[in-house]
């Protein structure tokens with residue numbers, strides 16, 4: 001077997017990045033854009049000892065679960081990976097992935113899994129989009145999405161995951177740029193003005209935000225752009241964000257309001273959040289409410305509990321739980337997010353939520369140690385600990401402190417079921433029992449999925 005050989009593969013599984021997996025001669029092959037159930041002719045493009053990568057050349061037999069993707073660019077675009085798979089099958093794939101990781105990495109056998117929560121309407125769910133701006137070969141301004149793993153812009157103003165109003169806004173911005181000869185930024189030379197167009201929409205408030213990220217300090221004829229954009233229903237915030245660095249980081253530090261407010265407001269459940277161009281905010285508000293509702297249900301609060309919300313971001317979960325708990329403590333590493341969390345607590349009149357800036361694995365152990373010193377013979381206790389870490393999961397030191405605090409319940413919200421399984425293995429080996437697991441599809445058509453787990457402390 002060698003590079004450029006062609007193989008016939010039956011696709012039996014999909015990998016973490018959504019590529020189809022087929023076997024031939026004991027070797028595993030990853031084929032991008034092939035879905036479970038397909039039979040394909042594929043050409044080997046890279047060969048390793050036990051596995052390889054192959055390019056889809058011909059679909060010999062289409063899987064019964066294959067559907068016509070909603071977006072004509074889905075194969076080139078880096079945003080979606082599994083749009084060609086029926087939504088039902090996507091959900092099955094995601095649930096299986098979580099179960100497999102819990103079994104394989106966590107060593108769990110009886111997994112109390114509740115059915116995955118999918119979306120009724122799995123398109124147009126994103127409340128935020130960041131469109132890169134560039135210039136094509138003919139010198140026209142283009143905007144769209146980066147092709148997978150590159151910075152080549154595929155012109156497309158109609159992303160199937162975004163809102164229809166994005167197109168209206170992009171048309172206005174690009175027409176404005178053409179008319180007033182405003183240049184697009186060029187990553188290669190570092191020259192040109194407009195880098196990205198950021199659009200946010202509050203799903204429940206219907207407030208809309210447009211922010212142009214520019215390689216400079218001002219936008220010539222900006223008042224003309226404002227005049228056109230403010231006609232859009234719900235327009236609340238039009239701003240510039242200055243980023244003159246040569247970097248892949250999209251946003252800079254300075255935001256200049258051109259019109260309206262710097263932020264929009266949105267509600268998830270009963271809680272209002274103020275969102276500025278630089279704020280972190282969950283991109284799928286419908287499923288966020290489902291996921292945090294689940295976290296709340298698992299937390300089993302009666303009003304008397306002390307709750308820690310580790311990796312709290314802008315305090316979304318903390319504020320969700322505060323109304324049902326005695327006291328909530330949030331911990332988050334990004335100072336700006338904590339500023340947002342405090343402000344959000346204030347605008348919602350929540351007084352029993354306190355926030356700390358720092359690493360969860362430092363703040364919690366420090367708190368524990370300090371408590372011991374100040375209360376000899378006692379130790380810090382929490383009734384419920386919620387964690388929602390980034391993909392790498394929790395560090396051991398944090399898990400150890402969580403165990404020491406003897407929380408009655410731990411609610412683990414995870415965006416990576418492999419590190420989730422690793423951390424659950426530790427917690428369940430140290431006094432906890434897995435009571436419930438439920439996966440929520442926050443990002444339809446991508447391979448990503450969120451999982452919420454309830455752990456209960458075993459009575460000794």
Ligand code: SAH
Pocket residue numbers: 280282310311312313314315316317331332333334337358359360361388389390
């Ligand atoms: N629950 C939050 C989002 C969690 S995403 C919400 O819904 O708003 C994970 C968060 O963990 C991010 O905000 C990230 O900045 C933060 N983070 C990353 N490493 C951390 C660490 N070591 N300690 C505390 N927070 C951390």
